Amino acid sequence: MRVELLNVGDELLRGDIFNGNAGWLGRRLTEAGVEVVRGVVVPDDTETIVAALREALERADAVIVTGGLGGTSDDVTRDALARAAGVALRRDPALEARLRERAVSRGVPLRESALRMADVPEGARRLPNPAGTAPGLRVVLPGGVAYAVPGVPEEMRAIVDEHVLPELAGTPVAARVLRTATVWESVVAARLAPVEALPGVRLAYYPSPGEVRVRITGTAEDRVAEAAALARELLGGSVYAEEDLDLDRVVHRLLAERNATVAVAESLTGGLLGAELTGMPGSSATFLGGVVAYATPLKHSLLGVPADLLAAHGAVHPDVAAAMATGVRERLGASYGLAVTGVAGPDPQDGQPVGTVHVAVAETGGSATVRSVRLPVAGDGERARGPIRRMTVVHALDLLRRHLLTLDSSESWAVTAGNREEPG
């Protein structure tokens, strides 16, 4: 089953509203084993929609249309469907009565244009809308079937899940996801060459700063499982999840399993590391708090980093990271202290170039483990700031993860350190 998406709306083309419906539909259909062959966005114009419907059904078996089903004059999807089907629009007495009843019960006047929502192309099937007023419509056109749903995300999702997907669903594709941190996409891809060579599976890489998500798909469950197992072996400790789970949740789970807590000391990230560790509900079970020592003297006064160390080497030094981790752990009474210091740019700091980052983890009664890395600087300094800060968070979380799992952490860092390649 091949499906095309047709999203209707001037506001989508102008970027006033981001087209989240296309992404949701793409993922939902793919999961249901339906191939999405194209996505098209067109303005609120009847002729254009009619043409797009015809083109879509030359390529695909069905088209899902979102938007243009409301009750204002620029909602023309119904007219376009009728014209494409070569039929007339008929006002549905039951729908009309419902619209009038609603208006009366709310004590608001009914706009004449709102009655357009009761218009249905002859022969079309109404798809009940559990979340709103305008029903979806199923219309048989030359070449295939069109499913039209409102553009309001909640209504669109409800109608698609209840009435559209059950009709379209094919053989679900078998899929596995592996998520890795602190190893570049090209390194991941190089290691997975033997998996790429396996018959019947397809690999896709989705990089984000500091991370790569690998998706393995195929039609045969056992082949995909076998490929995933090989990939897992080849990637080793850099894989932090074998499902679609974020790194912060993995770290939270590892800490919770050990009844352990963490406190963070931040410099260049300004609070991002703490923000990441508190994004999920229930994070208070493992996250105690943090200190953002942005100004250098605060690293001494708030975290106990030796003043002579700061005077001799500045704030960007492995020993400073170690002292920050130890200091925050002790002061906040956490099982683990996690610290980052470095240069986000745009200018070098204390003689260190932009992208120089040291992360450290300290534990009760133990010394601190430090990893130093030179992160890639993309574009000019100001633009690189965001990715560098984000990558620093990923590297810190991954260091704690490897520490908790007693995994070798030199592997990823050896790859990373000195590697100036773009992160994907």
Place this chain on the structure above:
Amino acid sequence: MRVELLNVGDELLRGDIFNGNAGWLGRRLTEAGVEVVRGVVVPDDTETIVAALREALERADAVIVTGGLGGTSDDVTRDALARAAGVALRRDPALEARLRERAVSRGVPLRESALRMADVPEGARRLPNPAGTAPGLRVVLPGGVAYAVPGVPEEMRAIVDEHVLPELAGTPVAARVLRTATVWESVVAARLAPVEALPGVRLAYYPSPGEVRVRITGTAEDRVAEAAALARELLGGSVYAEEDLDLDRVVHRLLAERNATVAVAESLTGGLLGAELTGMPGSSATFLGGVVAYATPLKHSLLGVPADLLAAHGAVHPDVAAAMATGVRERLGASYGLAVTGVAGPDPQDGQPVGTVHVAVAETGGSATVRSVRLPVAGDGERARGPIRRMTVVHALDLLRRHLLTLDSSESWAVTAGNREEPG
């Protein structure tokens, strides 16, 4: 000038990656007076891309293609452009040399497929990429011009802004932007009814958690300026910028003008407030650091919030916010202390419902000013967490802004407090 967008990538159709590039391009082009007539997403398939290019240039004067310019085997946009132009691909010696140099300097082997990034359709113009490796390409095709840019957002944006928009820009529409914080979209729209009624201008509202961006456009510069002046007057102190400037930068500027600094104390935001204040280069001039006192006892031990206050009222109380602001200001030696405490959810805390938030600002020798607000909870608790945390940051920054400008802050808060409306 009519432009069509063509986004290439299987991952977009499957919804693995959200097509943010289309939204960004739509907004950018619209602002530049260019009409976006259609948006199309196609898979990584040469034939399909060639067909889509031809169709696009039957409808539009130019097409902007994103994606498929990387160095892996599924990056086929270059091949498609060459085929659509009826020319061959030629390896560019300068680009190839640059790729080889990069690989050597990094000490990594150069994959043969990565050299594809040096391939250029004959006659195409390279569009330098300031943020990455693969250049953009400008190719003249039958029917119009194709601009191909990488799918990586930073690279796409840089090349479009520097090389594509200057060529495409039409008669710019006169435009003014007003940015407001802590007032709901419906309130902004109601206040601006007299501006809506003016002839020759069009208003658009772009809400985000805690903020509304108002854009006033028209063809006559003087009418737009007049409308903006009236809007400014009607919106009063809730306008934090009359240009496209983020709230954190406005606060930074106000602090810098006063040679003042700020330190933050955070609870539910976990570090987001500090992260926001350090997002921009040069933030160290005004931001000293912060304390994330996520666990309640840390509010006492790290910030000096009276233990009996915490015992009597819990952590979510106006007096706790005030004590946090005062405590962090004193301990970090800043001109101002800014603090937030509240309930991000999904569960109530200390008897306070989700969305209860107190923000406070303290200054040298002065008592703290506290504002309390009940933020709207959208969707189920877990989904509401992100927006509540984001709105809390906006409310805190806006309180400091109003404090620095000695603006009445009850106005926005009176509107906000008890108002359970969705933020947009």
